[in-house]
Amino acid sequence: MLISLYTVVLASPLCGALAPQGPWDAFNYSPASKTVRPVSVHIISGDVRGAQGLVQNSSAQATLSGNSSYVVLDWGKEVGGRLSMNIDNATSFSEFSFSFTESPEFINPNHSDDSCQAVATQNSDGVQSFRAPLATGPLTQTIGQQRGGFRFLTIVSNSADPLIISNISLAITFMPHWDDLRAYPGYFSAPDPGFHDMDFLTKLWYAGAYTVQTNTIDSHESRQYPCQWANNASGGPVDGPILVDAARRSRTIWPGDWGISTHTAFASLNDLLPTKNGLTVMYTTQDSTGALAYSGPPINARGSDTYIAWILITTYEYYLYTGDLTFVELVWAKYTKALSFLESQVDETGLADVPAAFSSDWARSGGAGHNSAFNALLYRTLVTAADLATAVGNSTLAAAYLANSTLIKAAYNALLWDASAGLFRDNDLPDSIHPQDGNSLAVLFNLTTSSAQNQAISQGLTQFWTALGPLSPELNDTIIPFIGGFEVQAHFIAGEGERAIDLIEREWGYMLYTNLSVQSTLLEGFTANGSLSYRAAAGYFDDPTYTSHAHAWSTGPTPALSFYVLGIQLTTVQGATWSISPVLSGLPSAEGGLETGLGFFGVKWQVEGQTLSLTLQTPAGTEGVVTLPGTGPLTVDNYVQSTSSGSVELEGGNHTITRQL
Numbered sequence: 001m002l003i004s005l006y007t008v009v010l011a012s013p014l015c016g017a018l019a020p021q022g023p024w025d026a027f028n029y030s031p032a033s034k035t036v037r038p039v040s041v042h043i044i045s046g047d048v049r050g051a052q053g054l055v056q057n058s059s060a061q062a063t064l065s066g067n068s069s070y071v072v073l074d075w076g077k078e079v080g081g082r083l084s085m086n087i088d089n090a091t092s093f094s095e096f097s098f099s100f101t102e103s104p105e106f107i108n109p110n111h112s113d114d115s116c117q118a119v120a121t122q123n124s125d126g127v128q129s130f131r132a133p134l135a136t137g138p139l140t141q142t143i144g145q146q147r148g149g150f151r152f153l154t155i156v157s158n159s160a161d162p163l164i165i166s167n168i169s170l171a172i173t174f175m176p177h178w179d180d181l182r183a184y185p186g187y188f189s190a191p192d193p194g195f196h197d198m199d200f201l202t203k204l205w206y207a208g209a210y211t212v213q214t215n216t217i218d219s220h221e222s223r224q225y226p227c228q229w230a231n232n233a234s235g236g237p238v239d240g241p242i243l244v245d246a247a248r249r250s251r252t253i254w255p256g257d258w259g260i261s262t263h264t265a266f267a268s269l270n271d272l273l274p275t276k277n278g279l280t281v282m283y284t285t286q287d288s289t290g291a292l293a294y295s296g297p298p299i300n301a302r303g304s305d306t307y308i309a310w311i312l313i314t315t316y317e318y319y320l321y322t323g324d325l326t327f328v329e330l331v332w333a334k335y336t337k338a339l340s341f342l343e344s345q346v347d348e349t350g351l352a353d354v355p356a357a358f359s360s361d362w363a364r365s366g367g368a369g370h371n372s373a374f375n376a377l378l379y380r381t382l383v384t385a386a387d388l389a390t391a392v393g394n395s396t397l398a399a400a401y402l403a404n405s406t407l408i409k410a411a412y413n414a415l416l417w418d419a420s421a422g423l424f425r426d427n428d429l430p431d432s433i434h435p436q437d438g439n440s441l442a443v444l445f446n447l448t449t450s451s452a453q454n455q456a457i458s459q460g461l462t463q464f465w466t467a468l469g470p471l472s473p474e475l476n477d478t479i480i481p482f483i484g485g486f487e488v489q490a491h492f493i494a495g496e497g498e499r500a501i502d503l504i505e506r507e508w509g510y511m512l513y514t515n516l517s518v519q520s521t522l523l524e525g526f527t528a529n530g531s532l533s534y535r536a537a538a539g540y541f542d543d544p545t546y547t548s549h550a551h552a553w554s555t556g557p558t559p560a561l562s563f564y565v566l567g568i569q570l571t572t573v574q575g576a577t578w579s580i581s582p583v584l585s586g587l588p589s590a591e592g593g594l595e596t597g598l599g600f601f602g603v604k605w606q607v608e609g610q611t612l613s614l615t616l617q618t619p620a621g622t623e624g625v626v627t628l629p630g631t632g633p634l635t636v637d638n639y640v641q642s643t644s645s646g647s648v649e650l651e652g653g654n655h656t657i658t659r660q661l
């Protein structure tokens with residue numbers, strides 16, 4: 001009895017198998033322990049002795065003497081959580097403060113980077129002060145006091161008297177539901193010989209995964225709003241982890257961000273509980289019109305059609321990745337009501353006319369009217385709603401959703417396609433721009449009618465490119481990796497893999513290596529000249545310290561590398577059926593995989609001379625289609641196929657396939 005139970009447990013894919021070990025593990029940014037220590041002393045100012053001891057060992061003491069003496073400790077990468085240290089000696093006058101920053105540009109003994117309110121004076125967060133008389137012995141930040149995201153900690157003596165401290169460490173609070181933060185079920189590795197760092201793509205894949213981990217927080221540890229330095233607000237009426245927008249700032253559900261971050265969480269971590277909890281929160285926000293909120297508590301913003309659509313689309317993605325039909329059934333009445341709300345905006349043109357009051361999006365300008373991004377999202381919502389309606393057993397409704405989606409696609413092409421530009425316009429007004437968001441989403445969500453149209457858009461989007469990535473026509477002086485993540489996918493779908501890699505190298509190559517940032521997690525956005533003054537004139541009030549350095553909406557390359565360079569896609573729930581169709585993208589080889597409840601899906605391919613060879617591993621009992629580029633027949637497990645089509649249907653298991661390029 002006991003033995004068979006043991007066998008069942010071992011065989012269960014729900015155990016959460018780990019990805020195979022390999023050289024890629026060196027690029028996993030996640031720490032081996034949930035308690036981390038600083039890795040170096042970055043700056044010493046004034047009379048500070050023994051600072052190096054804080055890095056080296058838990059019993060070595062450091063002494064800060066004299067008012068305003070300080071030490072800056074570098075934790076080596078983005079971290080977040082509750083600090084502990086020992087106060088070994090203090091007089092009745094000794095005092096000190098902590099200040100924190102993600103960017104080394106904003107290290108300052110008098111204030112932290114801003115995490116709640118953007119102000120031009122850059123000092124709304126200030127410092128966290130510990131006043132006299134200090135108790136000697138261990139000191140630990142409360143949950144409220146914790147810093148959600150930082151790389152540099154400044155400890156400042158605020159009195160003339162000496163202060164002796166030791167044993168500083170940080171208890172990481174993100175990913176509260178995981179014991180081993182490095183236990184990724186997915187992996188990715190590919191050399192990038194064309195770039196200054198051959199390991200760039202592998203590092204970036206892991207940087208995206210780690211960014212999502214830092215944005216996965218306990219639902220009771222959101223940022224208080226209205227603003228105060230207190231990370232003990234409720235992020236919504238659920239217990240457990242939620243997937244939020246940023247590690248340091250806001251720490252609130254913004255469901256549009258899931259259009260990227262949920263896929264990253266799936267491809268790297270197979271961790272969909274934080275998305276499920278987030279969806280649960282957002283469905284509690286429905287009002288009598290059917291509308292849902294634009295953000296979760298405590299901010300509770302309202303007024304975004306696009307973000308409502310993303311909630312509905314993410315409901316589908318959550319179902320696709322997990323097969324959790326019970327959850328779909330639980331929210332189905334609210335889901336259909338929210339979709340009716342969005343559809344009620346469709347007018348006689350066949351497109352939705354976004355009311356100004358619902359035109360908020362990723363902070364871009366001008367989202368009202370027959371907006372391209374929203375109508376692309378509405379199309380995707382209806383197509384996926386049809387699948388969900390089928391899953392809950394309502395085929396009549398599924399057919400009606402599909403019929404409505406067809407009308408939107410036709411109107412989208414009739415009203416918005418600009419053949420002379422080879423791009424969609426943002427709306428049907430005479431002075432409309434050609435947007436980065438609407439065009440990227442149109443390709444991603446199949447609003448196009450031919451591969452030639454996809455290729456035109458892929459080409460057309462390059463007109464916005466700079467050395468650091470596309471300058472978005474939708475918002476002045478802005479490079480926006482959230483939308484960049486959709487554009488990367490659009491190039492892969494258009495078959496322009498080398499262009500997708502080029503874009504990744506420009507935009508994410510900048511973010512991952514710039515010494516303005518944390519070199520581990522990914523920036524929310526930046527300006528044309530690479531500065532941190534993202535949205536300086538669009539809501540961030542000239543406060544570059546407000547910009548987030550760990551923003552899960554910027555992690556698009558992680559799932560894109562898994563879904564397009566490895567080419568692994570689920571075509572039905574959990575990958576019961578799948579397709580494997582790698583886009584070679586000018587790379588010599590790639591390998592990696594991802595996991596669902598059915599098991600592990602792994603791909604390894606390489607180009608040698610004119611031969612492409614691919615090995616794959618998929619769970620027993622599944623089936624799918626492998627499509628390889630090239631010419632001539634495929635050789636599958638040493639048998640030459642009779643047709644010269646590049647596609648073959650296969651049962652789950654291990655296979656080796658080759659084709660001539």
Ligand SMILES: *[C@@H]1O[C@H](CO)[C@@H](O)[C@H](O)[C@H]1NC(C)=O
Pocket residue numbers: 053056057058059060061
């Ligand atoms: C740790 O610090 C203590 C106190 O400075 C010192 O005696 C000890 O040698 C250090 N241990 C290591 C391993 O460096």
Ligand SMILES: *[C@@H]1O[C@H](CO)[C@@H](O)[C@H](O)[C@H]1NC(C)=O
Pocket residue numbers: 089090091162
């Ligand atoms: C603690 O500090 C006081 C005042 O500076 C000093 O008299 C005392 O010797 C110190 N004790 C230790 C254990 O360092």
Ligand SMILES: *[C@@H]1O[C@H](CO)[C@@H](O)[C@H](O)[C@H]1NC(C)=O
Pocket residue numbers: 104105515516
């Ligand atoms: C970043 O690198 C540049 C060029 O190497 C250097 O001038 C600058 O001081 C560095 N900035 C920081 C904050 O380290």
Ligand SMILES: *[C@@H]1O[C@H](CO)[C@@H](O)[C@H](O)[C@H]1NC(C)=O
Pocket residue numbers: 142143144145229230231232
């Ligand atoms: C939340 O944290 C703040 C700042 O640390 C603290 O003042 C407040 O008492 C905390 N609230 C609760 C309910 O714990």
Ligand SMILES: *[C@@H]1O[C@H](CO)[C@@H](O)[C@H](O)[C@H]1NC(C)=O
Pocket residue numbers: 067068158159160
């Ligand atoms: C420490 O210095 C700051 C400004 O440099 C000053 O405002 C404060 O009064 C000083 N504190 C003590 C105890 O000397």
Ligand SMILES: *[C@@H]1O[C@H](CO)[C@@H](O)[C@H](O)[C@H]1NC(C)=O
Pocket residue numbers: 035058059084086167169
């Ligand atoms: C150092 O701090 C850690 C974490 O708070 C604690 O577990 C450990 O006992 C402390 N060690 C010493 C020597 O104080």
Ligand SMILES: *[C@@H]1O[C@H](CO)[C@@H](O)[C@H](O)[C@H]1NC(C)=O
Pocket residue numbers: 336393394396397
């Ligand atoms: C299908 O959905 C429609 C619209 O919500 C509803 O009126 C109808 O009763 C449903 N049919 C079934 C079989 O559930």
Ligand SMILES: *[C@@H]1O[C@H](CO)[C@@H](O)[C@H](O)[C@H]1NC(C)=O
Pocket residue numbers: 340343344346397400401404
């Ligand atoms: C399809 O669109 C029409 C017109 O906008 C709307 O009245 C109808 O409710 C939609 N059907 C479904 C199933 O959403």
Ligand SMILES: *[C@@H]1O[C@H](CO)[C@@H](O)[C@H](O)[C@H]1NC(C)=O
Pocket residue numbers: 409446
């Ligand atoms: C794109 O939409 C067309 C119908 O407009 C459909 O025939 C085609 O299969 C879709 N492509 C994908 C990849 O879903």
Ligand SMILES: *[C@@H]1O[C@H](CO)[C@@H](O)[C@H](O)[C@H]1NC(C)=O
Pocket residue numbers: 476477
């Ligand atoms: C766009 O941003 C640049 C750089 O901040 C600024 O010089 C310019 O005036 C802005 N243009 C508009 C139209 O706001």
Ligand SMILES: *[C@@H]1O[C@H](CO)[C@@H](O)[C@H](O)[C@H]1NC(C)=O
Pocket residue numbers: 477527528529530531533536
């Ligand atoms: C970069 O752009 C920002 C925002 O437009 C501006 O404030 C800053 O002065 C620029 N920096 C340089 C070095 O040109």
